[in-house]
Structure formats: C-alpha cells, structure tokens
Amino acid sequence: MTQNNETVCANPFVIRLEHGAELTDDDRQKLLALTVNPRRVAARTDLIRENEKPNDVHLVLQGFACRYKVLADGARSIMAFLVPGDFSHFQKPLLDAMDHSIGTLTPSLIVDIPKGEIDSLIAGNPRIAQALWWANLVDAAIMREWLASMGRRSADRQLAHLFCELLVRLKTVGFATDSSFELPLTQEEIGDTIGISSVHVNRILQQLRDDGLIAQRTKMLRIVDLPRMMSFAGFNPNYLHLSARVQS
Amino acid sequence: MTQNNETVCANPFVIRLEHGAELTDDDRQKLLALTVNPRRVAARTDLIRENEKPNDVHLVLQGFACRYKVLADGARSIMAFLVPGDFSHFQKPLLDAMDHSIGTLTPSLIVDIPKGEIDSLIAGNPRIAQALWWANLVDAAIMREWLASMGRRSADRQLAHLFCELLVRLKTVGFATDSSFELPLTQEEIGDTIGISSVHVNRILQQLRDDGLIAQRTKMLRIVDLPRMMSFAGFNPNYLHLSARVQS
DNA sequence: CGTTTGATTGACACGAGTCAACACCAGTGG
DNA sequence: CCACTGGTGTTGACTCGTGTCAATCAAACG
Numbered sequence: 277m278t279q280n281n282e283t284v285c286a287n288p289f290v291i292r293l294e295h296g297a298e299l300t301d302d303d304r305q306k307l308l309a310l311t312v313n314p315r316r317v318a319a320r321t322d323l324i325r326e327n328e329k330p331n332d333v334h335l336v337l338q339g340f341a342c343r344y345k346v347l348a349d350g351a352r353s354i355m356a357f358l359v360p361g362d363f364s365h366f367q368k369p370l371l372d373a374m375d376h377s378i379g380t381l382t383p384s385l386i387v388d389i390p391k392g393e394i395d396s397l398i399a400g401n402p403r404i405a406q407a408l409w410w411a412n413l414v415d416a417a418i419m420r421e422w423l424a425s426m427g428r429r430s431a432d433r434q435l436a437h438l439f440c441e442l443l444v445r446l447k448t449v450g451f452a453t454d455s456s457f458e459l460p461l462t463q464e465e466i467g468d469t470i471g472i473s474s475v476h477v478n479r480i481l482q483q484l485r486d487d488g489l490i491a492q493r494t495k496m497l498r499i500v501d502l503p504r505m506m507s508f509a510g511f512n513p514n515y516l517h518l519s520a521r522v523q524s
Numbered sequence: 525m526t527q528n529n530e531t532v533c534a535n536p537f538v539i540r541l542e543h544g545a546e547l548t549d550d551d552r553q554k555l556l557a558l559t560v561n562p563r564r565v566a567a568r569t570d571l572i573r574e575n576e577k578p579n580d581v582h583l584v585l586q587g588f589a590c591r592y593k594v595l596a597d598g599a600r601s602i603m604a605f606l607v608p609g610d611f612s613h614f615q616k617p618l619l620d621a622m623d624h625s626i627g628t629l630t631p632s633l634i635v636d637i638p639k640g641e642i643d644s645l646i647a648g649n650p651r652i653a654q655a656l657w658w659a660n661l662v663d664a665a666i667m668r669e670w671l672a673s674m675g676r677r678s679a680d681r682q683l684a685h686l687f688c689e690l691l692v693r694l695k696t697v698g699f700a701t702d703s704s705f706e707l708p709l710t711q712e713e714i715g716d717t718i719g720i721s722s723v724h725v726n727r728i729l730q731q732l733r734d735d736g737l738i739a740q741r742t743k744m745l746r747i748v749d750l751p752r753m754m755s756f757a758g759f760n761p762n763y764l765h766l767s768a769r770v771q772s
Numbered sequence: 773c774g775t776t777t778g779a780t781t782g783a784c785a786c787g788a789g790t791c792a793a794c795a796c797c798a799g800t801g802g
Numbered sequence: 803c804c805a806c807t808g809g810t811g812t813t814g815a816c817t818c819g820t821g822t823c824a825a826t827c828a829a830a831c832g
Contacts, residue, residue, distance in 0.1 A: 327762075345672045348758040353672035375665050375763035409615060412660075417623050419667040424593045424601035426674035427719030431820080462778060471675030473821055478780060510596040514575075515623035679788075710810065721789055726812060779828070786821080795812070802805090 287311055288361035288449035289335055295448070295518050296410025297403045306397060307404065311337060314385045322379040323364070323386065329373055332388040335363040339384025340460055344468070345376045354469040356419065357442070361449040366394045366408050382460040410517070417515045426471055429510065432480045434470050436489065436509035443499060444513050456498035535559055536609035536697035537583055543696070543766050544658025545651045554645060555652065559585060562633045570627040571612070571634065577621055580636040582612040587632025588708055592716070593624045602717040604667065605690070609697040614642045614656050630708040658765070665763045674719055677758065680728045682718050684737065684757035691747060692761050704746035 290307050293299065299307075314337050317323070323334045323341065334341075341358040355376065358364070364378050380386070398405040418441070425434040442459070446452035463481070464474040472480075484490045489505045491498045499505050506512075538555050541547065547555075562585050565571070571582045571589065582589075589606040603624065606612070612626050628634070646653040666689070673682045690707070694700035711729070712722040720728075732738045737753045739746045747753050754760075 343668065345668070347672060347676050351676040353675040355668045355671040372765060372767075373762070375765070376668055413615065416664055416667065419664065419671065420591065420593070420603045420624055423603040423667060423670055423674065424595060426671065427601040427716070428595055428599040463780095464778080468675070474778090475780085475822080476820055479820090482780085514621070517620060517623070519620075712810080722810090723790080723812085724788055727788090730812085773832105775831085777828100777830075779826100781826075782824095784822085786819105788817100788819080790817075791815090793813085796810080798807100798809090800805105800807080802803100 286450075288337060288451070289363070291449050292361035293404075293407035293411065296407035296414075299403055299407065303401060303403050303407075306401065310389050310393060310397070311335065311387050314387045317380050317384045317386045319380055319382050319384075322377055324374055325377045326375065327373050330365065330391075332390055333363050333366055333394055334358075334378060335387040335389060336360055337385040337387060339386075340381040341378060341384060341386075342381055342465075342469075343376050343378050352468045353471070354465065355422075356415065357469075359442070359445055359449070360451055362415075363389075363411070366391075366398070366412070381465060414517050417517060421515045431470065431472050431476060432483060433509050435466070435477070435480050436484065436505055437511050438466075438470060439490065439497065439499060440502075440506055440509050440511035440513075441516070443502075444516055444518075448518060455500070455502060456496055458495050459492075459497040460495050534698075536585060536699070537611070539697050540609035541652075541655040541659065544655035544662075547651055547655065551649060551651050551655075554649065558637050558641060558645070559583065559635050562635045565628050565632045565634045567628055567630050567632075570625055572622055573625045574623065575621050578613065578639075580638055581614055581642055582606075582626060583635040583637060584608055584610050585633040585635060587634075588629040589626060589632060589634075590629055590713075590717075591624050591626050600716045601719070602713065603670075604663065605717075607690070607693055607697070608699055610663075611637075611659070614639075614646070614660070629713060662765050665765060669763045679718065679720050679724060680731060681757050683714070683725070683728050684732060684753055685759050686714075686718060687738065687745065687747060688750075688754055688757050688759035688761075689764070691750075692764055692766070696764075696766060703748070703750060704744055706743050707740075707745040708743050 287308055289311055290299075290304050293307060297303075317339075319339075324330055326345065336358045338360055341362075342354045343356040343358070344352055344354045346352050358378070394408075398408065421437075421441070425437050429437060439459075443452055443455070443457055446457045447454070451457060461469075462474075463477040467474040467477045470477075481490070481492070485492065488500055489508065491500050535556055537559055538547075538552050541555060545551075565587075567587075572578055574593065584606045586608055589610075590602045591604040591606070592600055592602045594600050606626070642656070646656065669685075669689070673685050677685060687707075691700050691703070691705055694705045695702070699705060709717075710722075711725040715722040715725045718725075729738075729740070733740065736748055737756065739748050
C-alpha cells in the first residue's frame, strides 16, 4: 500500500464503504475528497429537524449522532445511531420533508455534503454507487434487528445485543478495540434507544456488570466475556453484512 | 382516462408507485407488464428464508405477507407487513444472504419478478427508478415509526397506531374504505408484530372496542371514530410520504 | 467552590406475561 | 348432515418485569 492509500484508509467513511464494494484507489480518492472541511458540532445539536427539507447529506467522522423522534407526549425515541463513517441519507430529496430529526449526542465532527455532489458521484461511479447502496441496506437491516430486539428480547438481552452491535460497528471503523469502546451516552439516551426508563437502564447495567459481562470505567465500555455476551444477547453479526474479508 | 389506463390503475403495484413519481402511461404499462402471471400462495408459506440468497423480487398483489425473524429462544418478531402493492426489495443482491425471512400470513397472490427485469427497468426509466426508490424510503420510514411505537408508545396506543397505518396504506391501494378494512391476522400474529403476548392483544382489542374506537366483525376491522383514534394513537400520516394529491 | 447534570437507590404501583381452562368456530371426514 | 378436531378467541388468577417518584450521591463544569 502506498502512503497515500494509508491516509485514505484512515477515514472511517472510506473504511466502512470498503465493505460494500471493491473500491479502487480512484474511488477512495473521490470519497475522501468529500470529507474535507468537516465542522465541529457541539453535543445535543440538531443537524436537521423533523418537517424540514433536507439539503445536505450529513456524514459523521467523529462522535455519536442519532435519528430520533419526539412523540406527542414528549417522549423521545432514538431509532438509529450514526457512528463515525455513517451518514444521514444519500438520495435526492424524493421525500417532501423529514419524518424524523437527526442530532448529535456528543461533540462531533460532521461533514455536510451537498446532495448534488453525491448524485454526480453515484452517476459516474458504479462501485461507489454500490457501496452507498450497500450502506443503505445495512441501515435497514439494523432497524429490523432493533425491531426484533424491542419486540421479543428482554431488556437485559436487548441492551447486551446493542453493545455487541456497537462493538462490531465501531471496530469496523477503528473506533473500538477487540473488546472495548467509548460509550459516550447517558443512561437516559440508552433508555430512549431501547425503550425503557433510565432507572431501569441503570439496574440492567449493574446486572451486566455483576454477571461479569461488561466493565465500565468513566465512558469506556469493555465487554469482559464476548462469547458469553454474544450468547446471552443472541447476537449474530450477519445482519451487519460485513464482508468476510474484513469481518474477522 | 382511457379504458386501458383504468385497467392499469386497478393494479395495486402501479397505484402505489403513482405516489412516488409522476408516471406516464408508458411507465404504467411497463410496470403492469411485470405483474402478469401471479401465483397463488397458501397462508403461512415462506417466500424466502433467512440465510438464503434472494433471486427474485416478490411482489404482493393480494393478501398479507410479512418480514419476520425467529430468535434463538423461538420467539417470532414481525418487522414489516407487505400488503398489496408492496414488494420484498428491488436492488441487486448486494447482500450475501437474507438476514430475515419473508412469508405469507394469508392466502396471497404473489408475483416473482426476476431481478434482472427490475434492473433493466430502472436503468432505462428514471421515473420508475424514482418511484421504486421512493417505496424503499417509505419502507424505512415505516420501520422508524414502528421503532418509535415499540419504544415509547403504550401497547394500546401502539396497536391503535398500527391500525391507523394499515387503514391508510390499504386505502391507498384500494383495499380499504374510509373506515374499514379486512384484517386477516390472528391475535398471535398481531402480538408478534407489536411485541406483546396474544393474550394481551385480546385484552387491548376489547378495550379499544369498549372505548368505541374500533368494531370487529369476523375479519373486518372498522375504525369507528377515526379522528379520535388518530388522536389516541398519536398518528400523523406524514411518515408514509403520500403525495398530497392522493392522500386526501 | 457552588451549580448542574447524570448516576444510584429504595418504595411502591401497574402493565404485561404466563398458565390454564374454556368457548367458539370452520373445516373435515364419516 | 353431524360429530370430531384443531386452531383461535376469551377469561381469570397469579407473577414479575418495568415505570414512576423521590431522595441521595457523584462527577463534571464554569
């Protein structure tokens, strides 16, 4: 690998998309060119709100963002996490207006990519088009898995499953080691994600610690016994559709 | 409208896609041509199973199908309904294997469309491509709404919300009147969808009936007081992204 | 250092699951 | 044409997972 290539591969956006298509060096350069001039965004800042019309694609380079809705009674539901390498959407604004909001949870590094740039990139580059399309399919697959978790997994297993997923996803883009990653979420945010109260999140975290499945130190989460954790959660990474080559 | 056009518009696939793009008569003909030779499929029959590689796109013309998973402990989770006009997916098999199963819930009329036909249609027809793309976005939007329902709506409101959604979706394709539609699901299937036990589904249905929100006669479900039902459920049809023209 | 936000804990209430019995069909076969 | 039968709907009793409320602690922050 050339030095230049090394640089390219350090970008979580490019790293992630490598799983979706066989990119060439030229592809990587073009994708990397999209990520210049990121901006720092404070924690808890909306990138776009429900009912607004999207203009740009929002790409996360660092930090945690999420898709969320606030229901009539004020309750919040987090429907997806956007971790480094994830982006808000890449299609033309076919839809009239956003049906949900996207906001940062932590201080983040965000790139706003004009939709036109994405469109022309897709039009002229089948491999990049395939990779972006793949990312879209994975997002849908994750939502299905979350639906299954919400519906039929007990809260403790659901949380364990989420941690397994985050470990794999963050490891893919170089933001996790084999067993630990930074989890910068409050217990209330975790509760809004898996659909339970923050008090119960606290109890379940204690239970997982007592069971020797996880360990926490400030914002770092370590999965102490990954095989047992995966077994407990019923976690099977297939739905993340990572190619065998990089999954290992 | 010509008589021919009338015929075209009687097809739920075409009717639905009209919401996603401004189709021409030629577009409609091409879409209609895909739906010839449907096959009858018995209730509770898998169209494709988890871990299999998809070959065809499965389009529902009549009946209810669903996306579902069976978890390690045998519990089933239904993550989506496919009602007339809905289809399984339209992209090339970018993903190695299915991460979920698709099966009929009721006797159905299904068209198996070779993926190649879809691909060539997309390649040569921007409006159809847009319409299919729109359908994909709406599927994702529905999943997000379901996630919000599972996470932060009480079971009774969640079920009410589901009924509101089904009314709108089925009405769109001519399978519902202003207030009623055929709901051919068992209480167990409803429970697997909203994540509660079939016993509790039964209790909630009684409650909704007692509250004068719904009425049931064999398999027909009637929403007695739609404004009150929508208010109770916190239902806002925006997320279905139907064009204003047809939504009314 | 106060101040504020997030984590932790206990008491109590309630939604929802489980189990089990029974009722109610619809289809089936004699 | 009518018992038989299996699937589905209904009900009650009991248990338990989770929510709510509120107080207290701990930690981050200006």
